[in-house]
Amino acid sequence: MDDLYLPRLARIAEVRDETPDTRTFVLQLRDGSVADTLPFVPGQFLELSVFGCGEAPFCIASSPTRPQALEVTVRRTGQLTDALHTLGPGDEIGLRGPCGNGFDVAAARGKDVVFVAGGIGLPPLRGLIWNVLDERESFGRVTVLYGARTPSDLVYKNELADWGRRDDLELLVTVDRAEPGWEGNVGMVPILFDMTELQPASSLVYVCGPPIMIRFVVQDLLMRGFGEDAVISTLERMMQCGVGKCNHCAIGHRYICRDGPVFSYRQIREMVE
Amino acid sequence: MQTLRLSDHLLPEFVESLKAWGTLWAPVERAPGVFDLEVIDDVRRARPDALRTILPFKKLLLKPRFTMLTGRLGEIPEDPGEGRHGPQVFFGAHACDIHALRILDLLHLSNFQDSYYLENRKNLMVVGYGCWPDERCFCASLDTSTADDGFDLFLTPLEGRMLVSVGSSLGDDVVRANPHLFEPATRQDTREYMERLGARRKAFTLSLDVTDLPYVLELKREDPVWREIGARCLCCGSCSMVCPTCSCFNVVDELVPQSVGQRVRLWDSCLFRDYAVVAGGHNFRADRADRVRNRYYHKQEAFVREFGVPSCVGCGRCIENCPTGINVVEVFGHVRGDL
Numbered sequence: 245m246d247d248l249y250l251p252r253l254a255r256i257a258e259v260r261d262e263t264p265d266t267r268t269f270v271l272q273l274r275d276g277s278v279a280d281t282l283p284f285v286p287g288q289f290l291e292l293s294v295f296g297c298g299e300a301p302f303c304i305a306s307s308p309t310r311p312q313a314l315e316v317t318v319r320r321t322g323q324l325t326d327a328l329h330t331l332g333p334g335d336e337i338g339l340r341g342p343c344g345n346g347f348d349v350a351a352a353r354g355k356d357v358v359f360v361a362g363g364i365g366l367p368p369l370r371g372l373i374w375n376v377l378d379e380r381e382s383f384g385r386v387t388v389l390y391g392a393r394t395p396s397d398l399v400y401k402n403e404l405a406d407w408g409r410r411d412d413l414e415l416l417v418t419v420d421r422a423e424p425g426w427e428g429n430v431g432m433v434p435i436l437f438d439m440t441e442l443q444p445a446s447s448l449v450y451v452c453g454p455p456i457m458i459r460f461v462v463q464d465l466l467m468r469g470f471g472e473d474a475v476i477s478t479l480e481r482m483m484q485c486g487v488g489k490c491n492h493c494a495i496g497h498r499y500i501c502r503d504g505p506v507f508s509y510r511q512i513r514e515m516v517e
Numbered sequence: 518m519q520t521l522r523l524s525d526h527l528l529p530e531f532v533e534s535l536k537a538w539g540t541l542w543a544p545v546e547r548a549p550g551v552f553d554l555e556v557i558d559d560v561r562r563a564r565p566d567a568l569r570t571i572l573p574f575k576k577l578l579l580k581p582r583f584t585m586l587t588g589r590l591g592e593i594p595e596d597p598g599e600g601r602h603g604p605q606v607f608f609g610a611h612a613c614d615i616h617a618l619r620i621l622d623l624l625h626l627s628n629f630q631d632s633y634y635l636e637n638r639k640n641l642m643v644v645g646y647g648c649w650p651d652e653r654c655f656c657a658s659l660d661t662s663t664a665d666d667g668f669d670l671f672l673t674p675l676e677g678r679m680l681v682s683v684g685s686s687l688g689d690d691v692v693r694a695n696p697h698l699f700e701p702a703t704r705q706d707t708r709e710y711m712e713r714l715g716a717r718r719k720a721f722t723l724s725l726d727v728t729d730l731p732y733v734l735e736l737k738r739e740d741p742v743w744r745e746i747g748a749r750c751l752c753c754g755s756c757s758m759v760c761p762t763c764s765c766f767n768v769v770d771e772l773v774p775q776s777v778g779q780r781v782r783l784w785d786s787c788l789f790r791d792y793a794v795v796a797g798g799h800n801f802r803a804d805r806a807d808r809v810r811n812r813y814y815h816k817q818e819a820f821v822r823e824f825g826v827p828s829c830v831g832c833g834r835c836i837e838n839c840p841t842g843i844n845v846v847e848v849f850g851h852v853r854g855d856l
Contacts, residue, residue: 247632249585253593295586295594296778298770300796321796338594455799482795484768487629490785491765492792494815497822502628516738517793517802517811 248487251293251338257313259332262399266364267329268305271314274336279311285346286371287478287506290316291486293338297327301483301501304342305367307374317367317399343486344505347372347450347476356384356446360461362433362453363392366399368478368505369452380412384447387440391418391433391457395426414440433457434464444469451477462509472510479505479512519683521692521699522706523672528679532560532608534695538642538687539604542577544570554607565609565646565672568654569834573761574607574614575621578637579782581758585633585768586780594780600633606642613654613830615645615668616661617761623824624764633782642687645671647713650721653833655846657718658725661830675709725831725846726853731818733853738810742851747806749841754786756835756843757812762828765792787812813848 258270273281286307293299306315320329331337349372357376359369376383388407392398398417407415416436418429429435433453449470451461458477465475481493481500488502495515498504507515523531535541543563544552552567554574572581580600588594607614625634645668648654656662664671669688672679680702683689692699757763767785772778785792788808793801802808820828829845836844 247596248629249632250596251586251594293770293780295588295780296770296772299768299780319796325796480795481801482793484766489625489629489631489764490767491787491815492767492785494819496814497819517807 248489249340249485251291251295251299251340253336254292254314254339256331256333256335256337262317262401263319263397266317266319266399268315268317268367268399269328269331271316271337271339273314273339277311278314279308282314282342284308284342285349286375287346287368288342288344289486289501289505290314290342291340291483292316292324292328293340294324294327294331295338298324299338299340299484300324301343301486303368303371303478303505305370307371307378309375309378315370317364317370319364340486343501345503347478347506349375352376352448353382354384355448356387356443358387358389358442358447358449360389360433360449360451360453360465361391362457362461363397364399365451365453365457366390369450370400372450377410377413385414385443386412387414387416387442389416389433389436389440391420391436391453393420395419395423395428416440433461437464437468442468442470444471444474447474449475451475455480466509472513473508475509476506477509477512479507481505519689519692520702520706521681521683522702523679523681523699525677525679527698529560531695531698532563534691534698535606535608535642535644537694538691539606539640540602541606541608542574543608563608566648566674567609568611568648568651569832569837571834571838572759573617573832573834574610575617575761575764577602577605577607577641578621578634579631579764579766579784581784583633583782584779585782587777589777594778600782601636602640604640604642605637606644608644608646610643610645610668611648611832612645612664613656613661613832614761615643615664616656616659616830617832618643619667620762620820620824620826620828620830621764623826624762624828627824642691643668643670645682647671647673649717651833652722653836654721654831655723655725655833656831657721658727659827659829659831662717662721663714673710673713675706675713678706680706680710723833723846725849727817727827730827730849731821734814734818737852738814740852742848743810744806745851746843746848747804747809749843750788750805750809751841752786752788752790752805752808753840754788755838755840757786757788758784759834759838761830761832761834762816787815813845817849 253274254271257272260268289301289303302316305317483493484490486501488499493500544567545562547553552570554570583600586594625631668684671682765785767783816828
């Protein structure tokens with residue numbers, strides 16, 4: 245019987261430190277290649293477990309256009325993530341999924357795409373960013389706006405440097421509080437909106453970050469003329485099963501795990517706790 | 518549908534015969550007026566007439582707690598089979614139970630299929646028994662007071678005998694295996710059944726007005742009544758546990774000696790404080806009033822939007838078991854402004 249709840253094993257191939265409390269894990273599947281056995285779309289998530297310490301959902305931070313491995317970026321916040329952070333190359337963890345709807349990549353083709361991320365909100369968008377960059381000619385202008393509390397809290401620092409050097413991508417970064425040596429922008433993410441030329445009519449905007457940041461960013465975008473269907477976010481909720489059964493992530497008649505985690509702002513606005 | 522009759526004095530033999538089809542569960546009286554759904558050996562203990570057992574039959578499909586997986590770190594964990602129960606017979610299902618089963622089927626078997634539920638559901642025989650409502654039954658309001666299908670056999674008590682409806686091929690197998698127990702139903706049986714049906718309809722004293730209820734709830738989302746009920750509710754979760762359609766669950770990993778881990782699945786309630794807490798500690802429903810409202814909206818609004826029916830069958834268990842006397846019928850009456 246095909247069991248929804250039975251994890252398969254994934255081997256940690258590489259671990260990269262992102263910030264003092266955040267690491268990226270590169271995963272290989274034990275029972276086959278990612279492309280063959282785990283087809284996914286950007287924005288979907290995995291249920292990862294360290295057996296004995298628990299299981300939780302993590303967004304896939306990589307793209308099916310780079311199917312050599314799966315990447316997830318994990319901040320230490322509790323029992324399971326503490327356990328994950330003790331593991332290194334060669335260790336194995338449990339994996340279920342992919343779960344959820346993911347981003348509608350086809351809908352973004354031909355459009356300008358804007359990514360707005362706060363802190364640990366960049367990893368859920370990174371798979372789509374990779375996908376867009378790997379099929380760059382299919383998309384219009386690409387803008388990445390990223391904010392974190394401090395420069396140390398920025399994830400994917402090397403990659404940000406690479407993106408900053410590209411001439412087919414505009415990257416703007418800000419921090420809430422500067423640290424010695426920081427010469428970039430200081431302020432909340434919305435300050436970046438005035439530093440670029442947003443094109444509401446031709447763009448889709450992907451927003452991910454803490455709930456409070458999402459709220460301010462979305463309000464700002466709507467005032468700037470973006471439609472409610474053009475603002476897309478990915479939601480976080482307590483989840484157990486990942487398949488719409490345990491009910492933890494339900495908001496009204498929608499299950500974030502099954503119907504989401506990606507929703508347009510129009511859908512989000514209709515959801516009431 | 519085939520309809521037969523069974524004499525009262527043959528009932529114990531009939532119930533005994535059900536054991537051939539699986540582990541036999543039936544309501545038994547644990548204390549005066551308190552009924553529990555148990556595995557029975559002595560069939561004379563069966564009390565199919567009992568209106569409501571404390572926990573409903575959902576525990577036959579998904580136990581309150583079972584181990585999903587056991588194993589060691591780095592190995593593929595194994596299902597120890599604790600959540601898979603083999604053939605079972607539920608004797609004494611009322612119409613509301615049968616409708617609750619249909620609601621659980623919608624949840625567990627549509628979209629993705631819950632493998633534990635599916636296996637136990639396929640292995641479940643349902644033998645219904647006609648009940649008589651008390652002051653807490655409001656199934657008639659929800660169209661769940663009778664069942665046309667969803668059972669294998671259904672017994673309706675008449676004077677000195679029972680009318681037996683055969684609802685499935687499995688039910689027919691039971692009849693064929695025990696031909697000496699059954700006789701064809703007579704016109705007199707039909708007449709008495711019709712009289713009982715009419716009298717039973719009049720016996721309901723509690724009713725819930727479900728007219729346009731999902732939309733009424735949408736309009737009344739910010740009604741002060743939710744704060745008032747939130748202030749009374751202890752969020753103990755009793756109503757969820759005894760509800761035949763509530764099926765939230767939690768999954769936790771536990772370490773047992775010899776560094777063997779086990780993944781355990783437990784009944785949960787959306788009323789519990791930490792139900793919607795995410796990593797980092799943010800609670801999406803920190804207020805009791807929000808959790809109480811969420812539960813009522815889930816059952817009467819969200820479930821209707823998703824599956825076309827509410828996830829309430831009017832069994833009255835939540836009314837009977839609430840320690841602070843919250844009554845679902847009164848709650849919706851308040852929301853409508855009737856009270």
